[in-house]
Amino acid sequence: MSEALQRRTGLRPAAPTVRPAGPGVPRPAATGAPRGAAPAGGPGTPDHHEDRAHRRTTSTADARVMVAMTVVIVSLTVVQRLALPLGSPVPVTIPIVAAALGYLAYHGLLREDGASVRTYLLAMGTLSVFALVDIAWRGTGSLTSLLLLVVTWAALCFRVDERRRHLFPRVQQRFETFMLVFAVLGIVQMLAQFSGAWSYTDYVREIVPPDLVFQGYNTSYPIEYGSPVIKANAFVFVEPSVFSQFLALALLSTLSRGRQLWRVAVFGVALVCTVTGTGFMVLGFGLLVLAVRRGGLWAARAAVVLAVGVVAALLSPIGPILLSRTGEAGQSNSSGSLRFVQPYEYLLQRWSDDPWSLLTGLGPGMADRISDAIFARSGLPISFAGGAKMVLEYGLPASVLVGALLYVAVVRRSPAPAVALAAVFLNAVTSSSFLAANIFYVVLPMAVLFAGRTAAVPAPSPADRPGFGTAPSIPWTVVPTSPTGATR
Template sequence: MIAILASIYLQRLALPGTSVGLGAAVPYLGLVVLGIARKIKLPPREFILGLLLFTALGISTILSSLTLPANSASLALVVLMWAPFVFIADSRKTDATYLLRAFQYGMFPVAVLTILQFVLQSGFPQWLDPVSLLPKSWLVPGYQAAYEFQYGSGVLKANGVFFLESSFASQYLAIAALATLSARRWMSPLFILALVVTGGGTGIIMLLIGLAVYVARGSSRTKVVAVGSIVIGVLVMSWLGLAAQILGRAGEINGENTSGSQRFVAPFDVVGAAFEMVPNSFFWGLGPGSANPFGASIGVTANFSLIPKLMIEYGVTPALFFIVLLIVIIMRIRLDVALKLPICVMILFLSGALIQAHTSVLLWALYLGLGSGHAYSHSAMPECRAVDGNESPKFIDASVSAGRLNIWQSDLQISNRHRKVATKARIK
C-alpha cells in the first residue's frame, strides 16, 4: 500500500542530489523490511530472466563503448529501477481487493484535485503550481506539469498537482476508473471526469482497451456498464467543450512535431536511423543514454517509450529479454486481464517506463503484493455478488476455493464424529 501511494504522491520529488524520482527508494526499503521479517524469496523464472537481462545489458554496454562513450549512470539507473523484480514476497495473505481499494482511495483526492485545478486554471490563467514553490533541487527535472490542450487554445491540461505530467495523471485515472467497474462504481464518474480534464490521450487509450476487454469477456450487465462509462466520458467532454480538442488529437499521429507523433512514430524513426547509420547497433545498441542525443543529432524530437529506447541504447537481444521479463511479471500478477492489459500497454508503449521511478514502483507494488501466495483475483464479472454493500467482491481462485471446501468438509466430519461420541456418552 505504501508503495502504491508513493507512486502517486512522490512522482515529482527527487532523491537528494539526483534527478531520480524519490519513489525509486521505496522497493529497496520494502525489500529490507521483508528481509528482516524473512518473508522474501527468489522466484526462479524471474531471477533467471533478470540475470540474463542484466548480463545482456552489461555486454551490450561494453561492446558499444568500444566505439562510443558509455553513460554508465544511465545503465545504473535501469538496474536500480528493475533489480527489485527478481525478488518476491513469501506471503499468502495479500488480497487483490485490498490493493485495488488502496489505489482507488489513493487516487480519489487526486481526482478531486485534478477537477479543481482545471476549474481554477480556466478562471485564472496565471495558475500557480504549489509544488513548483519547492526548491528545484527537490524536484525531478525535464517534465512540464501544465500545458495547453492544443497550441494557442488557452485551455491548460490538469496534472492533478502531484503528477509529473497530465499524461501520467490520465494513465493512473484510467486504471482507477477500470477498477471501479467491479467495485465502488460510485467513483467511476469522478475518475472519468478527472481523466477528461487531463486531456491525456494515453489515459483514454488505456481506458478504451480495458473497456473493450470487459465488453468482450463480460455478461450483458458488464457490457451495459462498460458502454455507460464511454457515454459518460463523451457527455463530460461535450459538457466541458473539450470534445473537439480531445478527439482531434486522434490525428496527431500523422502530424509533425505533435505529441502523438513524438510518442508513437518518431521513436521508431530514430530506431531505423540508428540501425541504418550504425549497423552494429542492431546487436548491441549505441550505448546507455544515447537515445535522446542521437535523435537530436538527426533532427528528430521523440518521446521514447520502453521498447525503442531499449533497442537504440542496448540492441535487439536485451530488448527481447526485457519484454519477456516484463510479460512474465505482469502475467504473475493476479489481476483480471482487463486491468493487466492496459498496464502492460502503459509500460511498453505509453511512457518512458525504462527509467521512470513511479511506473516501475506501481508495477512492483502490484507484483510484490499479488505475484505470490494464494491472493484473491480481481474479476471483471460484476454479476458475482459483493460483500458488505460497496465493498469489493470476494473473488477467489478455483484452487483456493477447492482447498477451503476440503477444509469445511473435514471440519464437518470432525463435528459429526464429536456429536456421535457425545450422544453415546449420554446414552451410557
C-alpha cells in the same frame, strides 16, 4: 433422597430423562468433563489460545503489508516529482520502495520468486553484455544508466508471502482512494481556471527547492497553444499525461474489482480534464483486455457506458480540443507524431544505416541524448517510449528477453491480469518510464508483489464469531479466489 425418607414415603428417585434426538434437537454427547468446564477447543483451552494467537499474528502481518504498500503508493503519487540530486536526478521513489521492501523482508513477509530471478539474471546479463560492448567498442552509452536500470528492475524479483496475497483487493482499493483524491483535485483545477476564480500556480515548484524537483518534464502545459488554462496534473504528477495514465489504471482497477463503481465516473471526468490522449490509450487497451476475458455481454455493456462517456466529454468545454487531437498522429510535428510516429521512423532508419545496432543497440542512455540532439537541431521534442527506447539502446535480442521478464514477473499469474497488462502497456508504449522508478514502480503494488497463487485464509472458529462467546479481537474476511488466485 435418603433411604429413611424412601421407607417412610415409599417413593424412589426418578431416573434422569433423556430426550430423543429430533429435528433441531442435537443428541447430547456423553462426556466426563466436570460441570462448568470449557468444551474441547473452546475458550480456556490450549487449542483455543493457540488459534487466537495465530489470528493475532495474522492481523499483525496483514497490517505490516498494508503499511508497506501505503508507503509505496505514496512514493508513486504524493512525492512523484521529488528527486535526489546525486549527479543526475534519482527518483526519491527508489530509496522509499527499497525501505518498504526491506521492512517486509525483515519481518519475513517478502521472498524472492525463483522464475523471476532466473529470467531477470538472463535478461540483465545479456543486456549488460551488449551495453558494455557499446561502451567499450563504440564509445557510446552511460554506465550509470545501465546500473540504474539493473538496480531498478531488481524489485521485479520479489513477492509478498503467499499467505498475505489475499490483501491484493485492499491494496487496489487503497491505490484507487489515493487516485480519487487527486482526481477530485484535478477536476477542481480545471473548474477553477475555467471559472476565472484561480489562475494556475505550481505550488510544488514554489515550495520545494529546485534541486529536489525533477526538471525537464512538461509539468505545466496549456490545453492548447496560447491558452491561459493549464492541463490538470493534480500538482504532484510530473506531467498531465502521467496523471492521465495513472487515472486510467485506477479506473481499470475499479472495474476489475467490480466494487464502488461510482469511482469510475470520477476517474473518467478527471481523465478528460488532463486533455491528453495517452491516458485514453491505456484505458482503451485495458478495456479491450477486460472485454476479451469477460465475454460479449460485459463488452456490450461497457461499450454503451463508454459511448455515453465519450458523448458527454465531447459536449464539455474541452470537447472541441479533444476532438481536434484525434488525428494528431498523422499530422507532421504534432504531439502525437513526435511520440508515436517519428521515434519509430528514426529507429527503422537507424537500423537501415547501422544494421549492427539492431543486435547490440546504441548503448544505455543514448535515446535521451538523441532526443536532446534533435531538439537542439530542429526544436522538435521527440520522445521515445519505453519499448522503443529499450530496443534503441540495448538491441532487439536483449529487448526480447526484457519482454520475457515483464511477462514472468508482472503478467504471469497476476491477481488482476487486465491491470497488469495495462501497467506494462503504460510503461512500454505511452511513457518512456522504464528507468523512471517514480512511474515504472506502479507495477509493484498493482501486479508484481501479489502475483502467484493465493493461500487460503483460515476462517475463525464459531466460538470466536460475534455472538458466540468471546468476540474476535480482529475483523475477519475470507476473500474468494479462483483456483489460480486470479480475478478477471
